[in-house]
Amino acid sequence: xxxxxxxxxxxxxxxxxxxxxxxxxxxxxxxxxxxxxxxxxxxxxxxxxxxxxxxxxxxxxxxxxxxxxxxxxxxxxxxxxxxxxxxxxxxxxxxxxxxxxxxxxxxxxxxxxxxxxxxxxxxxxxxxxxxxxxxxxxxxxxxxxxxxxxxxxxxxxxxxxxxxxxxxxxxxxxxxxxxxxxxxxxxxxxxxxxxxxxxxxxxxxxxxxxxxxxxxxxxxxxxxxxxxxxxxxxxxxxxxxxxxxxxxxxxxxxxxxxxxxxxxxxxxxxxxxxxxxxxxxxxxxxxxxxxxxxxxxxxxxxxxxxxxxxxxxxxxxxxxxxxxxxxxx
Amino acid sequence: xxxxxxxxxxxxxxxxxxxxxxxxxxxxxxxxxxxxxxxxxxxxxxxxxxxxxxxxxxxxxxxxxxxxxxxxxxxxxxxxxxxxxxxxxxxxxxxxxxxxxxxxxxxxxxxxxxxxxxxxxxxxxxxxxxxxxxxxxxxxxxxxxxxxxxxxxxxxxxxxxxxxxxxxxxxxxxxxxxxxxxxxxxxxxxxxxxxxxxxxxxxxxxxxxxxxxxxxxxxxxxxxxxxxxxxxxxxxxxxxxxxxxxxxxxxxxxxxxxxxxxxxxxxxxxxxxxxxxxxxxxxxxxxxxxxxxxxxxxxxxxxxxxxxxxxxxxxxxxxxxxxxxxxxxxxxxxxxxxxxxxxxxxxxxxxxxxxxxxxxxxxxxxxxxxxxxxxxxxxxxxxxxxxxxxxxxxxxxxxxxxxxxxxxxxxxxxxxxxxxxxxxxxxxxxxxxxxxxxxxxxxxxxxxxxxxxxxxxxxxxxxxxxxxxxxxxxxxxxxxxxxxxxxxxxxxxxxxxxx
Numbered sequence: 001x002x003x004x005x006x007x008x009x010x011x012x013x014x015x016x017x018x019x020x021x022x023x024x025x026x027x028x029x030x031x032x033x034x035x036x037x038x039x040x041x042x043x044x045x046x047x048x049x050x051x052x053x054x055x056x057x058x059x060x061x062x063x064x065x066x067x068x069x070x071x072x073x074x075x076x077x078x079x080x081x082x083x084x085x086x087x088x089x090x091x092x093x094x095x096x097x098x099x100x101x102x103x104x105x106x107x108x109x110x111x112x113x114x115x116x117x118x119x120x121x122x123x124x125x126x127x128x129x130x131x132x133x134x135x136x137x138x139x140x141x142x143x144x145x146x147x148x149x150x151x152x153x154x155x156x157x158x159x160x161x162x163x164x165x166x167x168x169x170x171x172x173x174x175x176x177x178x179x180x181x182x183x184x185x186x187x188x189x190x191x192x193x194x195x196x197x198x199x200x201x202x203x204x205x206x207x208x209x210x211x212x213x214x215x216x217x218x219x220x221x222x223x224x225x226x227x228x229x230x231x232x233x234x235x236x237x238x239x240x241x242x243x244x245x246x247x248x249x250x251x252x253x254x255x256x257x258x259x260x261x262x263x264x265x266x267x268x269x270x271x272x273x274x275x276x277x278x279x280x281x282x283x284x285x286x287x288x289x290x291x292x293x294x295x296x297x298x299x300x301x302x303x304x305x306x307x308x309x310x311x312x313x314x315x316x317x318x319x320x321x322x323x324x325x326x327x328x329x
Numbered sequence: 330x331x332x333x334x335x336x337x338x339x340x341x342x343x344x345x346x347x348x349x350x351x352x353x354x355x356x357x358x359x360x361x362x363x364x365x366x367x368x369x370x371x372x373x374x375x376x377x378x379x380x381x382x383x384x385x386x387x388x389x390x391x392x393x394x395x396x397x398x399x400x401x402x403x404x405x406x407x408x409x410x411x412x413x414x415x416x417x418x419x420x421x422x423x424x425x426x427x428x429x430x431x432x433x434x435x436x437x438x439x440x441x442x443x444x445x446x447x448x449x450x451x452x453x454x455x456x457x458x459x460x461x462x463x464x465x466x467x468x469x470x471x472x473x474x475x476x477x478x479x480x481x482x483x484x485x486x487x488x489x490x491x492x493x494x495x496x497x498x499x500x501x502x503x504x505x506x507x508x509x510x511x512x513x514x515x516x517x518x519x520x521x522x523x524x525x526x527x528x529x530x531x532x533x534x535x536x537x538x539x540x541x542x543x544x545x546x547x548x549x550x551x552x553x554x555x556x557x558x559x560x561x562x563x564x565x566x567x568x569x570x571x572x573x574x575x576x577x578x579x580x581x582x583x584x585x586x587x588x589x590x591x592x593x594x595x596x597x598x599x600x601x602x603x604x605x606x607x608x609x610x611x612x613x614x615x616x617x618x619x620x621x622x623x624x625x626x627x628x629x630x631x632x633x634x635x636x637x638x639x640x641x642x643x644x645x646x647x648x649x650x651x652x653x654x655x656x657x658x659x660x661x662x663x664x665x666x667x668x669x670x671x672x673x674x675x676x677x678x679x680x681x682x683x684x685x686x687x688x689x690x691x692x693x694x695x696x697x698x699x700x701x702x703x704x705x706x707x708x709x710x711x712x713x714x715x716x717x718x719x720x721x722x723x724x725x726x727x728x729x730x731x732x733x734x735x736x737x738x739x740x741x742x743x744x745x746x747x748x749x750x751x752x753x754x755x756x757x758x759x760x761x762x763x764x765x766x767x768x769x770x771x772x773x774x775x776x777x778x779x780x781x782x783x784x785x786x787x788x789x790x791x792x793x794x795x796x797x798x799x800x801x802x803x804x805x806x807x808x809x810x811x812x813x814x815x816x817x818x819x820x821x822x823x824x825x826x827x828x
Binding site: 077078081086111154187188189190192195196199200202203205 | 470471472473474475514515517522598648652740779783786787789
């Protein structure tokens with residue numbers, strides 16, 4: 001049986017036998033790559049780490065497997081602070097990021113930490129935002145929802161997996177703003193991730209769920225949720241093909257949740273260049289294309305200098321947007 | 330009936346030679362790994378996930394292996410908890426109270442045996458509950474909103490007078506300390522730093538393992554050092570560590586009650602084994618009343634949390650498998666494994682992947698049985714560790730503590746923090762402050778805070794929402810009774826001694 005185990009397994013086993021388990025525990029494995037997911041398992045950042053990590057190992061681009069570590073807290077702030085403060089020269093650390101990271105940086109919610117305290121490597125896929133209600137809710141379309149909001153904004157409580165002023169909150173605010181409602185009237189309650197936020201909707205504690213397409217598809221197929229609107233630029237495929245986009249409904253709002261990575265700011269240019277090439281190779285591989293579809297991610301690909309510029313621009317955009325909406329002075 | 334026939338075919342899957350072998354391997358590895366407190370079930374599983382992916386084994390087999398490790402590591406943790414007072418999980422903190430007291434009493438073998446049997450009973454009962462009630466209970470889990478969670482936390486805290494060893498004031502002080510520790514770090518809603526004094530290391534808050542190992546293991550070293558004579562053995566070991574089956578049998582009802590309680594609590598996402606263990610322990614203490622010797626090595630004080638914790642571990646699989654929401658840290662890692670295997674947990678899992686679900690349920694039973702078979706004969710071997718002279722044991726426990734804490738974040742700041750907590754723990758012991766409520770405060774404080782703030786946000790600041798649902802009201806009543814009952818008992822005793 002030993003001979004049939006793959007190399008990595010034998011290494012770990014041998015390590016255990018020789019040194020005891022603690023010596024082989026992940027944090028002390030200097031050579032292995034680590035992907036830090038700044039949220040609990042099951043969320044977007046976690047999926048990013050796990051799917052990309054798996055493909056990197058499959059393509060044998062990483063030394064052995066890529067370990068995913070979950071470090072939830074403060075909407076990614078804990079992981080960001082950890083990366084900047086404690087891991088700033090770690091050449092083997094990738095951290096999953098999305099517009100939520102940028103949003104919080106733009107709003108100054110990571111304390112004094114700035115977007116240029118880390119290095120932005122690239123994005124390899126994207127998701128689109130959705131707004132969903134329970135299957136037995138009275139609202140059939142986004143127009144019904146807006147009408148209800150207009151009548152009594154306090155009658156609808158929204159749940160989302162991100163903190164106040166995070167991206168799930170932003171999605172509803174943008175829609176409300178576009179519909180001419182006062183965004184400050186919208187009631188939003190943050191939960192620890194999309195799973196808990198959706199459970200709150202299923203339990204009837206909130207009336208509207210703000211999240212991502214991939215988070216709701218399983219529940220939609222089971223007939224427990226109804227998606228009112230997607231925030232994609234175009235009509236989506238798959239289980240949500242019958243759901244109109246916000247644009248189709250007359251509201252010019254989109255929300256693209258790209259999935260990408262940053263690395264510690266203290267690594268040298270050579271290592272950064274290697275990371276960029278790694279994501280480049282990954283992004284163009286068949287294996288990733290397959291994994292991307294499995295994870296219901298849309299194509300979205302950008303690396304290196306282009307991505308760094310994109311991030312810098314998005315920080316500015318989000319700062320402006322937050323001011324306009326009244327979340328930032 | 331349908332469920333039963335599915336379960337039988339599930340056993341057909343679990344008893345295939347490969348799966349059986351994986352279950353044994355998983356349980357044995359898990360026990361070994363679990364003895365190191367910092368590693369714990371989460372890391373043990375995380376380490377093995379890539380092996381299961383790479384080997385290309387079918388999803389059922391992979392899950393069987395992972396679940397075996399999960400069980401094994403929980404029991405392994407109980408071993409180091411009982412023998413050395415080095416708990417690695419919050420629920421093991423409860424086991425430590427009477428488990429380690431039994432060890433000091435020379436009854437380490439008995440404590441290990443009851444731990445193994447109670448784990449088995451808790452696991453077995455909850456597997457049947459899982460099989461029969463999974464669809465129903467997923468609905469119970471979603472009915473639990475922020476207000477209900479908050480009431481549940483209050484109930485859990487009301488039980489803390491159990492851990493006071495007489496002084497409610499001291500228990501409250503310990504809890505307050507734990508709650509305060511829990512507020513260190515970034516505010517969960519707004520990401521504003523609290524009590525960090527500009528230190529970036531404190532932004533992450535207090536790591537559970539650092540605090541627990543410091544308070545328990547390091548202070549234990551100080552206690553050993555402060556009253557030791559050279560060359561003396563750590564504890565007396567009775568005979569051949571023969572197991573007193575009669576005493577074990579006497580805990581049957583404790584195990585059954587605790588298993589039921591643990592399972593119900595475990596189903597709630599986020600609540601899990603910690604609350605289950607604390608509640609089971611305090612319930613049993615209340616029921617034992619005068620006949621109990623809880624805190625000083627009562628065997629029921631080991632049976633209750635072990636049964637509840639294992640039952641909760643199975644209960645936590647329900648929200649994972651039926652809602653796709655992980656109910657605990659370990660199930661979160663299992664969720665990752667499921668996704669990696671191309672399986673989407675959710676409402677349709679039971680109908681779309683029956684082999685997986687029922688095979689898993691059956692293999693959990695098999696894993697539990699192996700755990701018992703492997704470990705009961707080994708009790709004597711584990712206990713032998715205590716015959717080590719103190720000049721071996723004290724450096725050994727210290728080394729274990731440092732390795733465990735360093736393994737968590739590879740941070741030397743954590744080591745300093747741990748040592749600091751060791752000093753605090755030593756002081757608390759000397760002045761009779763219980764340690765367990767600190768852990769309860771630290772673990773449940775953030776959950777309590779978040780759920781209170783959510784409930785308030787949902788109601789628009791209306792406090793009445795906390796008492797709005799039958800579930801919440803029931804929990805408030807339980808909390809009230811649980812807090813008042815011991816005071817009432819004491820008053821009655823006072824009356825009877827006077828009259």
